[in-house]
Amino acid sequence: MYDQYYNLSSRPFQLTPDPQFYFESATHRKALSYLGYGLAQGEGFIVITGEVGAGKSTLVSHLMQSVDKARLTAATIVTSQLDGLDMVHMTAESFGIDTRGLDKAATLKSIENFLHAEARAGRRCLLVVDEAQNLSVDALEELRMLSNFQLGSSALLQIFLLGQPEFRDLVRDAPELEQLRQRVIATHHLEPMDANEVEPYIVHRLSRAGWNGRPEVTADAYAVLFAETAGVPRKLNTLMNRVMLMGAVEQVDTLDGRMVGAVIADMAGKPFAYEAPMSTHAPVQETAPEAEKRSAVPEPEMTKTPVEDVATDKIAIVPQTAPSFADSAELEALTARIAMLEQRVTEQEAALRRVLSMMIDWMDKETRLDARFMQNNRAA
Template identity: 50%
Template sequence: MMDDHYGLRGRPFQLTPDPRFWFDTATHGKAMAYLGYGLSQGEGFVVITGDPGAGKTTLLGHLLAELDGERLNVIKIVSTHLRADDMLRLVAQGLGLPGDDLSKAALLLAIERGLHEVARAGRRTLLVVDEAQALPGESLDELRMLSNFQAGGYPLLQIFLLGQPEFRLVLQQPAFEQLRQRVIAMHHLAPMEVEEVEAYLMHRLMLVGWSGRPRFTADALAAMHRWSGGIPRRLNQLASRVLLYGAVEQIENFGAPDVAAVIEDIEQEDVIEPAPEPVPEPAPVRAGRVAELRAVPEGSAETRALERRVAELEAQVASQSDALRRVLSLLVDWVEKDDGRSGIDLDALRGSAA
C-alpha cells in the first residue's frame, strides 16, 4: 500500500539487515576505519560492539562486500553458544577441510595446514565471529590459540569479533588478559545523532525510488529520534509504520502529531495485559491428635502406630511423675533432720510429694 501511494519500488525500512542500505553515520564511519586499520595490520583481533539493532550485521555485510575475495579468504561464524570443538570444526569447514571425525589435536593440525595452504596461494584468512558475547570462555581461548599460527613470522589468521556491549565486560575479565593484549582496535557503535536522522531516512528512501514524497518536518524527525534512541533498527520500525499510517491517511508531509499517533499505536500493541493474580489456596488446618485418630479407620496400620505412640508418651509421663515424687520425699526427710532451722514449710513439701 505505501509503495503504491508514495511511488516506491521496495521497502526502504525493512528490519532485516541489508548491506545495500548501508549509511555512513559518524559512528559507523569510525567502525569502518577501525576495521580497515585492522586489515592493514593483518594480525590480532579487532572488536566492534553495539546495542541490538545498532547496525553491526549491516556493518559486517558492507565490509565483506568491499573486500577483495581474490586476496582474502573470509570465514564467517555466527556464534550460538558454540563449544570450542564445534567452533574449530566450523573454521575447518571454512578452509574447505573435513573435520567431523577428527580429534581436537588432529583438527588443530588440519586447520594450521589449511591456513598454510591459503597463504601459499597468496591469500590471507580473516575469521569474523558475530554475536561474540555468546561464546563460552573456552571458545574464546581457542580463538586466541588460533591467532598464534604463523609462517615465517607472519600471522596466518586475523580475527574480527562483533558483539553486544557486555562483550567488552567479558574481555575485561582476568582470564582473557592474553586475548585482550592481542586486540589492536576496538570500537563501540553509538546511536546516531538527531542531526543524522533526516539524511538516514532520505538515503534509504532514495534507494527505492523516492521522488519527493513523503517529507518529514524537523519536529517529526526529533520525535522519531527520541522514540528510537538513535538505534537504526528501532528507527526503521517506526519509519515503516509512519509510512503505512501516511498511506492510509493520505499524508504527504509528516509532522510531530502524525509521528505521535503512530508511536501511541505501537506502544499500545506492546502493552501486555497482566495476568490475574492467582488466588492462594488456604493452608490446610492441621487437625488435633484426637481428630487425627478419629479420622483414621479403626484397625489400620496407622491407627496401631498412633496408639503405640500415645501409650509410649503416657508411660513417659507416669515415669517422670514417680521420679518427681521420690525426689520430694527425700527432700522432706532431709529437712526434718535439720532441726527445723531452715524455715522450710514441711507441710507444703509433704503435700507436693503426695
Template identity: 50%
Template sequence: MYEAFFRLTGKPFQLNPDPDFFYGSRGHRRAMAYLEYGLHQGEGFIVITGEVGAGKTTLVRNLLRRVPSESVQAAQIVSTQVGADDLLRLVAGSFQIDVAGLDKSALLQRLEAHFRAMHRTGRRALLVVDEAQNLSPRAVEELRMLSNFQEGTRSLVQSFLVGQPEFRAILQRPEMRQLKQRIIASYHLGPLDSAETRAYVEHRLRHVGWRGDPDFSADSLAQVHAVAEGVPRRINTLCDRVLLAAFLAERHDIDRDLIEDVAAELADELGGPAGGAVLAVVPTGAPDEPVGSTGGDREAGAAEPAGAASAAARIALLEARLARLEASSATTYTVLQRVLRVLRASTGALGMHRPADGEGRRRQGEPGDAGNPPVRAVR
C-alpha cells in the same frame, strides 16, 4: 504495500541488514576505519561492539564486500551458546573445511594445514565472529589459539569480533589477558544523534527513488529520533509503520502527531517503547518470591487480593489483544477495499466490460451495499 503509493522502487526501512543501505554516520565511519586498519595490518583482533540494532552486522557486511578475494578469504560465523570444540567446527565449516569425525587435535591440524595451503597461494584467512558476546571464555581462548598459526612472521588467521556491549566485560576478565594483548583496535558503536537520524532516514528513502514523497516535517524527524533513541533498527521499525499508516490514511505528509500515534501503537503491541525491550507483567507480591507463592509467614487469605489483581491483569491483557485483532481486521478490510478500487480502475482503463450496478449478485462489503454496515476507522 505502500511503495506504489509513494512512488518508491522498494522498501526503504526493511529490518534485514543490507549493505546496499549502509549509511556512514560519524560513528560508523570510525568503526569502518578501524576494520579497514585491521585488514591492512593482517594480524591480531579487532573488536567492534554496539547495542542491539546499532548497525554492526550491516557494517561488517559492507566491509566484506570490499575485501579483495584474491588476497583474503573471508568467512563469517554467528556464535551461539556453543562449546569451544563446537566453535572450532563452526570455523572449519565457514571455510568449507571437512572435519567430520576428527577429534580436537586432528581438527586443529586440519585447520592449520588449510590455512598454510592458502598462504602458499598468496591468500590469508579473515574470520568475522558476530554476536561474540555469546562466546564462553574457553571459546574465546580457542580463537586466540588460532591466531598462533603463523608462517614466518605472518599470521595465517585474523579475527574480527563483533558483539553487544557485554562482550567488553568478558574481555576484562583475568583469563582474557592474553587475548587482550592481541587486540590491535577496539571501538564501541553508539547511537545516531538527531542530525544523523534525519540524514539516515533521508538516505534510505533516496536509495529507493524518493523525491520528497512522503514529506517528513522537521518536527516529525526530531520525534523519530526521540522515540527510537538514535538506534537504526528502531528507526527502521518505526518509519516502516509510519509509512504504512500514512498509506492507509491516504496522506503524503508526515508530521509529529503521526509519529507519536504510531509510536503509541508499537508500544502497545510490544509492551514497551517502539522497538525496545518488552515489559513483563508481574503479579503483585513480595519482591523475592516466585510467582504463585503465597509467602510462608502470611495468612492464606492475604494472597487473595494479589490473585484478584493478577486475574484482572490477565483480563486486561486479553481485552487489549482482542482490540488489536479487531483493529487488524479492520485495517485488512480497508486495504482490500483499496486494492479492489485499483483493480476496477485498471479494468476500466483497459476497456474491459464491468457489470452494471444491477447485474449479478453484489458481494457483501462492496461500495453501495446497503446491507453492509460501514467500517469504523480504528486507530
C-alpha cells in the same frame, strides 16, 4: 506493501542488514577506520561493540563489499553460543572445510592446512564472529589459539569480534582473557546517531529505494523519531516501517510528527487519536474555520402560540413549525460537509482494499520464493 503505494523499488527500512543501505554516521566512520587499520595489520583481534541494533553487522557487510575478494578469504560465524570444541568445528565449516568424522586434533590440523594453502595462493584469511557476547571463555580461548597459526613471521588468520556492550566489559576485565586481550589491536564502541543525523539517515535509505520526495517527512517527524529511538538505527527502521505503512493506509503524502506519535502509541498498545489530512483528490472545500462556522446547524426556532386548555384553564406552549435553516447557504454548507465526509469514507475503504491486495500479493510472492528455495535445496 507501502513500497508499492509510494512507488519505491524496495523496502528501505527492512531489519535485515543490507550493505546497500549502509549509512556512514560519525561513529560508523570511526569504526570503519579501525576496521581498515586492523585489516592493514593482518593479525590479531579487532573488537567492535555496540547496543542491539547499532549497525555492527551492516558495518562489517559494507566492509566486506569493499575488500578485494581475490586477496581475502572471509568467513562469518553468527551462532556463537558455543563451547570450545564447537567453535573449532564451526570455524572449519565456515571456511568450507569438511570435518565429518574428525576429532578436535584432526579438525585443527585441517584448519591449519587450509590456512597455509590460502597463504601460498596469496590470500589472507579473516574470521568474523557476530554476537560475541554469547561466547564462553573456553570458546574465546580456542579463537586465540587459532590466531597463533603462522607461516614464517606472518599470521595466517585474523579475527573480528562483534558484540554487545557486555562483551567489551568481559574482554577488558576478565583475568582469564589476558592473553587474548594482548592480541587485540583495535577496538571501537558504536554509539547511537546524533539528532542531526536522523534526517540524513532516513533520506539516505529512502533514496536508495528510489524515493522521489513522496512521501515528504516533516521536521517535527524527525524530532519525534529521534526522541523515541535515541538514534539507534534498528529502532529507527522499525518505527519508520510502521509510519510508512500507516501513511499508505491513510493515503497521505506527508508524514508528520502527529502521525509518528500516533504510530508510537499504537505500537505501545495505547489509545490514540489521529485524523489524516484529506487526500489531494478530495473536492476543494472552504477553509476549516469558515466551514465550521458556516456548517453549524442553528437551533430550531419555536413559534409560541397560547392555546387555551379547556379542562385546566392553563396556557400550553407548543411548536408551531418544524426546524428550518436561516438561509439556503447554511443548507448548502451542510450538504457539502456531508459529501466531504462520504468522500473520506470512500477513500479509506479504497485504501484498505488496496492494502489488503498488496498484502495478498506480498504473501504470494514470499510463498513462491520459499517454494523456489526449497526446490533448489532439494536439487542441491
